[in-house]
Amino acid sequence: MYKAKVNVTLRPSILDPKGKATHHALQNLGINQVKKVRIGKFIELDVNADSEAAAKEIVESACAKLLANEVMEDFEIEIN
Amino acid sequence: MATFGVIVFPGSNCDHDAYHAMKHVMNCEVKFLWHKDTDLSGIDFLIVPGGFSYGDYLRSGAIARFSPIMQEVIKFAEKGGPVMGICNGFQILLEAGLIPGAMMHNHKLRFVCKNINMRCETTNSLFTSGLEKGQVFNIPVSHGEGNYFISDDGLKSLQDNDQVLFRYSDAQGNLTDEANFNGSIDNIAGITNTGRNVLGMMPHPERAMEMILGSEDGKPIFDSILNSLSVA
Numbered sequence: 557m558y559k560a561k562v563n564v565t566l567r568p569s570i571l572d573p574k575g576k577a578t579h580h581a582l583q584n585l586g587i588n589q590v591k592k593v594r595i596g597k598f599i600e601l602d603v604n605a606d607s608e609a610a611a612k613e614i615v616e617s618a619c620a621k622l623l624a625n626e627v628m629e630d631f632e633i634e635i636n
Numbered sequence: 637m638a639t640f641g642v643i644v645f646p647g648s649n650c651d652h653d654a655y656h657a658m659k660h661v662m663n664c665e666v667k668f669l670w671h672k673d674t675d676l677s678g679i680d681f682l683i684v685p686g687g688f689s690y691g692d693y694l695r696s697g698a699i700a701r702f703s704p705i706m707q708e709v710i711k712f713a714e715k716g717g718p719v720m721g722i723c724n725g726f727q728i729l730l731e732a733g734l735i736p737g738a739m740m741h742n743h744k745l746r747f748v749c750k751n752i753n754m755r756c757e758t759t760n761s762l763f764t765s766g767l768e769k770g771q772v773f774n775i776p777v778s779h780g781e782g783n784y785f786i787s788d789d790g791l792k793s794l795q796d797n798d799q800v801l802f803r804y805s806d807a808q809g810n811l812t813d814e815a816n817f818n819g820s821i822d823n824i825a826g827i828t829n830t831g832r833n834v835l836g837m838m839p840h841p842e843r844a845m846e847m848i849l850g851s852e853d854g855k856p857i858f859d860s861i862l863n864s865l866s867v868a
Contacts, residue, residue: 573741573745574741577745622699622702625738627738
């Protein structure tokens with residue numbers, strides 16, 4: 557069994573209203589050192605596969621089909 | 637007379653509005669189709685209604701898109717069958733890839749539930765053939781994720797192929813930033829596919845069918861559809 561960690565993020569060209577609102581709230585708290593906030597999703601998967609490469613292939617397929625919408629999102633996969 | 641099918645997902649909440657509009661206002665035959673159904677025989681026109689299918693977990697429409705009935709809806713649409721997705725239905729059709737683009741959170745992050753104005757952009761579709769180009773409709777919206785997005789190339793292709801059917805406007809039909817309450821690219825409220833048989837729109841014409849509910853501006857759209865189906 558492999559543990560997969562998937563980060564789904566909005567593509568850099570896309571405005572992130574949630575990140576912007578959160579950035580604004582941080583400024584209101586006086587945390588002015590934070591210059592930018594982008595919010596994505598973190599997804600953890602337990603994957604039954606014979607090898608790390610096979611696990612990665614399964615997770616890539618899951619991301620492309622369902623977990624991310626590649627019109628507006630990118631994803632990164634880490635397998636442990 | 638055409639028979640309409642209204643798809644019901646767990647979490648749909650405009651399915652009965654669509655049923656009422658077609659059955660009792662438009663006097664058509666209507667059938668509810670459960671998300672686990674796979675039989676579309678006898679259906680001439682499909683409505684994918686609004687709501688929060690499967691709780692809209694992950695992304696709006698992302699899980700509904702893989703339900704058993706959606707595989708049949710995709711086949712139906714690919715054969716040229718007319719499909720109309722309203723609100724969450726629009727989001728599901730986008731996720732299914734039947735129409736291009738994606739939905740993001742409204743740019744001001746608010747869920748917006750109010751009557752808005754939208755302008756008919758083309759009469760070149762079975763959904764809008766009975767309308768007038770430039771005609772303004774006052775109908776309700778009710779969504780948190782209606783901020784339509786598409787790549788620059790995708791937008792150009794939508795524009796070049798006359799695929800934008802409705803844009804958010806003011807009451808006079810001007811495309812202003814204020815009228816574009818959810819931040820959609822190019823004020824887009826509704827688009828069709830290249831085959832022109834699939835419509836996705838965020839506003840709810842099925843909720844604007846009778847004056848007792850505040851507006852009957854949705855009715856000309858369904859008149860147009862019925863007229864197109866009877867001619868076809």
